[in-house]
Amino acid sequence: MLKKLLVIPTTLFSVLVSAAISTILSVSLHAQEMADADITVQPAAGGVYMLQGPGGNIGVLATDQGLLLVDDKFAPLAEKIEAAMKGIEDKELKYVINTHYHGDHTGGNQFFSHKAPIFAHENVRSRLSSKTDHKVASLPVVTYKDGITIYLANEEIQLTHLTNGHTDGDTYVYFKKAKVLHTGDLFFEVGFPYVDLDSGGSVKGYLANVKHMLKNTPDDVVIIPGHGKLTDKSQMLAFAKMMEFSINKVSAALAAGKSEQQILNEGIGEKYQHLSWAFITEEKWLKTLVADLK
Template structure:
């Protein structure tokens, strides 16, 4: 029986890898204007931001390694100029997977914890690591654009940066905002439910009301949708905190669910159950 289970697990893993490789091979990278010279690139993995200027290109996140050449072609299709700078909003592979490919073309900027976490991976390549790191933030100037990088602590991970293009008035949130549905909070990598909410509120408070938003996952959006996201998070935290204080078990909390208003926010990676389990794991400690 054990042998059958092991064989089944291996077959399942191989099929998953094969399907993932096929998805990458078949994937398209789409380009959508945000504002000014800033564009959003979409495909498998996290959303990319690109600043296109006559003096060169700036790239925010770079998805998975097999997509690198497609990403480069999409960027060149916007403006056929040299890549000048790369920014990693955090360390997850769907945002840093093409680092090694692009690092030969431009320096990578990221919070110091991004370099630390990437370098701790057994299979990492030195070329894939950020070469400019910071504690709180840094500003990059390219052509007539001012790109403000701000680190916010203990949110999605412990190395999150949001990127604000001041002239274009475009915000790239990294995974501090999931327009697509419930957020993924990496508790094993310094993430925190309450910290995440605090970070969303910080972005809401410190960006203009008419800012155009590139979320980590999901559609190009605006502040009203990020405000609704913050409201959902606050509701979730209060609901689970009250349930835990009342002595309810995880299973009871799962059985009650999020309620009709937010059930539709389940998506492929973060279901209602996974979101509630994240809340319970973080809030009961």
């Protein structure tokens, strides 16, 4: 008796092969990018530095009593991050902070957890532990609900949780003596923000959180954004105005009965369309606004 053979149509077979090749190439290119990546170091103020490379921006406090790390990018970059830190001050790592749970900010947790305790909002540990591929060693071991303060050498590091902005587990980190603010992904200097609606994010909550940081930090604060270049309060204020404009524009369009497609066709307007970037295009930003505000 002959067994029936599964016959895949030629067109479908081609699609499947193309998809498989694309996935393999994507993984291969990502691995190559990590291998080729450099971690650059830029002074912010006091003993605080910004480290850049693929993924979210890192903050480092360097003191003669040890180091403190804010976020740790992707796992393959961990040793390069450590080398960059040691290049600033060859001291022991004392503390690690996760500003939220996304992989481009927590990927190095497993490596660094063996060197220092990881601090994060309780929702960060919850979301990381819910991932099927998570490792226990990658989880924060000190969690908090509203915030916590860490003292290292003569610096006071204030960790403050703000609800439902980029995610439901966001923390901003303020170095009080140095007057440096690490916003995590509550500020994208590079362009339109990513609001993770599936992880408790909210566009109105995000704007409220940006306004909170503006109100509760000094005017001469140096800002390390989640993505983008080292910046200042004037740029974060402009970012808040863009968000407010976007929310008001889309809210009014929805109230007038306009469809998502009509809103996309109208666009964000000339003043802000230049803020479209590789990850969050103008279209994606508008779709996020519609999804959250409708």
